[in-house]
Amino acid sequence: MSKLKIALLALVTGGAVAAFNAFATAPVPTTPAAMAATATPVPAVKKASNSTADHSKFKELQKNFKSGPEVTKACLTCHTEAAKQIQKTKHWTFEFINPETQQKLGKKHIINNFCTAVESNQKFCSACHVGYGWENEKFDFTAEDKVDCVVCHESTGTYRKIPGLSGHPTYKDMEFPAHSGKIVKAPDLAKVAQSVGKTSRANCGACHFYGGGGDAVKHGDLDSSLKDPARYLDVHMEKKGLNFSCGSCHMTSAHQVAGSRYAPTVVHGSKELLPPHMRGKVDGSNPASCQSCHGNKPHSVTMSKLNEHTDKIACQTCHIPEFARAQATKMSWDWSTAGQLTPEGKPISKKDSGGHNAYDSKKGDFTWEDHVIPDYIWFNGKVNYTLRETKLDPTQVIKINSFEGSPEDGKSLIWPVKIFHGKQPYDTVSNTLLVPHTFGDDDSSYWSNFDWEKSLEAGMKAANVPYSGKYGFVKTEMSWPITHMVAPKADALTCAQCHSKEGRLKNVKGIYMPGRGDNNKLLDTVGWAFALMTLIGVLLHGAIRIYAHKKGLGK
Amino acid sequence: MSEKIYVFKRFERLWHWSQASLIIFMLITGFEVHGSYHLFGFAKAVGMHTVAAWSLVGLWIFAIFWHATTGEWKQYIPTTDKVVAMMKFYSVGIFQNAPHPFKATALKKHNPLQRLAYLGVLLFIAPLLWFSGWFYIFFAQWNAWGIDKYVSLEWVAFFHTAGAFMMLIFLIAHLYLTTAGHTPTSHIKAMITGWEEV
Numbered sequence: 001m002s003k004l005k006i007a008l009l010a011l012v013t014g015g016a017v018a019a020f021n022a023f024a025t026a027p028v029p030t031t032p033a034a035m036a037a038t039a040t041p042v043p044a045v046k047k048a049s050n051s052t053a054d055h056s057k058f059k060e061l062q063k064n065f066k067s068g069p070e071v072t073k074a075c076l077t078c079h080t081e082a083a084k085q086i087q088k089t090k091h092w093t094f095e096f097i098n099p100e101t102q103q104k105l106g107k108k109h110i111i112n113n114f115c116t117a118v119e120s121n122q123k124f125c126s127a128c129h130v131g132y133g134w135e136n137e138k139f140d141f142t143a144e145d146k147v148d149c150v151v152c153h154e155s156t157g158t159y160r161k162i163p164g165l166s167g168h169p170t171y172k173d174m175e176f177p178a179h180s181g182k183i184v185k186a187p188d189l190a191k192v193a194q195s196v197g198k199t200s201r202a203n204c205g206a207c208h209f210y211g212g213g214g215d216a217v218k219h220g221d222l223d224s225s226l227k228d229p230a231r232y233l234d235v236h237m238e239k240k241g242l243n244f245s246c247g248s249c250h251m252t253s254a255h256q257v258a259g260s261r262y263a264p265t266v267v268h269g270s271k272e273l274l275p276p277h278m279r280g281k282v283d284g285s286n287p288a289s290c291q292s293c294h295g296n297k298p299h300s301v302t303m304s305k306l307n308e309h310t311d312k313i314a315c316q317t318c319h320i321p322e323f324a325r326a327q328a329t330k331m332s333w334d335w336s337t338a339g340q341l342t343p344e345g346k347p348i349s350k351k352d353s354g355g356h357n358a359y360d361s362k363k364g365d366f367t368w369e370d371h372v373i374p375d376y377i378w379f380n381g382k383v384n385y386t387l388r389e390t391k392l393d394p395t396q397v398i399k400i401n402s403f404e405g406s407p408e409d410g411k412s413l414i415w416p417v418k419i420f421h422g423k424q425p426y427d428t429v430s431n432t433l434l435v436p437h438t439f440g441d442d443d444s445s446y447w448s449n450f451d452w453e454k455s456l457e458a459g460m461k462a463a464n465v466p467y468s469g470k471y472g473f474v475k476t477e478m479s480w481p482i483t484h485m486v487a488p489k490a491d492a493l494t495c496a497q498c499h500s501k502e503g504r505l506k507n508v509k510g511i512y513m514p515g516r517g518d519n520n521k522l523l524d525t526v527g528w529a530f531a532l533m534t535l536i537g538v539l540l541h542g543a544i545r546i547y548a549h550k551k552g553l554g555k
Numbered sequence: 556m557s558e559k560i561y562v563f564k565r566f567e568r569l570w571h572w573s574q575a576s577l578i579i580f581m582l583i584t585g586f587e588v589h590g591s592y593h594l595f596g597f598a599k600a601v602g603m604h605t606v607a608a609w610s611l612v613g614l615w616i617f618a619i620f621w622h623a624t625t626g627e628w629k630q631y632i633p634t635t636d637k638v639v640a641m642m643k644f645y646s647v648g649i650f651q652n653a654p655h656p657f658k659a660t661a662l663k664k665h666n667p668l669q670r671l672a673y674l675g676v677l678l679f680i681a682p683l684l685w686f687s688g689w690f691y692i693f694f695a696q697w698n699a700w701g702i703d704k705y706v707s708l709e710w711v712a713f714f715h716t717a718g719a720f721m722m723l724i725f726l727i728a729h730l731y732l733t734t735a736g737h738t739p740t741s742h743i744k745a746m747i748t749g750w751e752e753v
Contacts, residue, residue, distance in 0.1 A: 514589065515589070519590060548652070
């Protein structure tokens with residue numbers, strides 16, 4: 001009989017162990033061996049180049065180049081189609097038509113709540129245009145020698161497009177920023193040209209790390225720390241590890257870079273929707289998504305419960321637990337306080353306790369934060385922008401862009417975003433956003449004259465949009481999807497960070513989450529009340545029994 | 556001297572006690588997942604609750620087989636015989652040291668109120684928990700099975716929680732009534748040794 005007992009016990013416990021393996025969700029401690037098995041480190045030693053061409057040996061590049069366009073002409077003697085390809089991209093056109101909403105977007109058209117608008121400020125802004133000489137509407141967008149090849153391909157690190165030079169680098173040593181005492185050296189263009197190769201993180205970062213007017217300002221998940229990130233910051237880009245370039249995910253073809261924040265890709269696990277992009281498959285889907293490498297069920301069998309979350313939660317929600325983890329990012333910008341000057345009429349600047357720019361007469365007040373917990377929203381990939389012509393309700397906070405999504409549409413995921421708060425000029429008569437003329441040596445630019453009236457007049461004139469002449473400041477907010485700086489798995493969110501009463505997703509509506517306090521309150525009240533009454537009932541019953549027994553009733 | 560009979564067989568006792576531990580454990584972990592308190596932490600509570608649930612499924616497969624093959628399932632056939640007598644005993648007689656109106660035998664081991672209560676647990680509370688629990692566990696498959704339009708996690712959780720409260724209430728009453736046998740410990744001894752004083 002005891003043998004039978006043991007056999008039965010063994011069967012039950014065996015079943016339990018099997019069930020545990022299949023359904024347990026408790027995180028399994030990561031051993032170094034397991035890490036090595038999943039992420040085989042690529043040898044960290046970077047070869048000088050594994051290209052079949054050494055550009056320093058090219059005759060075409062043994063020249064004393066005087067300007068960027070001269071370099072480009074040399075490039076185009078061999079790369080005959082390169083400029084034509086570039087001219088089709090939004091890096092060149094600064095235009096993007098959203099295929100779903102038909103909204104005309106791109107830097108040329110939108111007004112954001114950072115530096116606001118490009119129009120009338122091209123000399124400055126085209127430091128991030130992949131071209132030379134765009135300073136006003138007369139720029140020839142078909143001129144091939146005006147394409148800047150080296151900004152994306154050089155590897156000396158000496159080439160820098162200076163704001164104010166219309167997309168050119170400086171050709172003589174110059175002081176920049178003005179009156180800063182810092183000297184920017186003119187790059188040796190021949191060396192720059194000979195150093196070209198595949199686009200590196202630093203190349204993309206020359207613009208994308210500095211969006212919004214400085215390092216780490218705009219995105220919160222893109223800044224100069226990604227040039228050489230530690231593993232905790234970016235599990236894919238660590239040099240000793242996978243050492244991804246931006247293009248490893250933003251797989252580029254004919255200079256068209258995959259991925260867009262105007263029309264982001266939300267890969268939903270639902271069976272009716274498109275599966276994630278498969279590398280090499282020609283279907284127009286976006287390779288710059290987590291799922292395109294990791295699939296929709298990326299977690300091991302022992303953590304299969306996590307795979308059941310992929311139709312509701314974007315990978316980024318758990319795997320980018322905080323943004324701005326290396327440097328603080330700007331969280332707000334109030335243009336309405338700009339223009340305070342010293343009694344002598346000089347602009348002022350103040351720093352906050354963290355050493356970040358907190359006030360600048362040219363721009364107004366800023367706040368900065370690091371290790372920021374994102375906001376979480378339902379997002380299905382559709383973004384609507386407030387355009388120049390969009391009528392505003394100035395009593396409300398204006399959403400520069402709004403992310404569409406709902407728990408019911410079957411294609412939204414819970415996604416982390418950075419919400420950037422602004423206050424910026426608008427036309428109080430037509431109730432539309434305004435384009436200020438900020439940069440220029442003329443008598444109307446705001447940064448030279450600190451006069452909003454002239455600045456807005458000039459900006460709107462350049463933008464060729466009517467302006468009533470009356471302005472005010474309106475509160476705005478802009479959302480940025482958080483998708484870069486993926487943390488190692490050990491740093492991913494744990495269950496209770498969302499499945500708890502004050503958890504991360506406490507404001508996300510339309511979904512029942514165990515542990516969040518979504519319980520039916522009436523059921524809870526009735527349930528506990530009945531349980532308590534039962535308990536009191538049996539205790540009373542027992543007490544009377546004991547009492548009756550002691551009194552010897554019935555005996 | 557009272558008479559002793561062998562009422563609970565070895566497997567029956569093993570089933571009872573493993574089921575009791577699993578149910579108590581699932582009540583503890585389940586109400587933590589529900590958000591009622593913090594004990595093990597959400598992740599652990601979910602993991603252990605799930606393992607316990609599948610273990611109980613395994614146990615039930617054995618138990619159903621055992622009941623079917625031994626004919627012991629007949630123990631749960633409801634009867635009205637002596638129901639009123641039992642109710643009178645629990646509400647009056649028990650305080651007056653009156654004799655227990657039901658005498659257990661190996662063929663009728665449960666008094667008529669027990670029969671009704673256990674039948675309720677076996678046919679209503681447990682299935683309610685099983686089915687809502689399975690819906691819960693297979694949440695991720697709803698879409699693939701095409702049932703996501705008809706089932707919502709909110710309602711699944713509602714029924715599962717309702718079942719859990721019923722089980723909790725049963726447990727409280729059951730624990731107390733184990734002392735209401737021929738002597739206060741006779742039921743408990745029987746469930747441990749198999750032999751009941753009658």
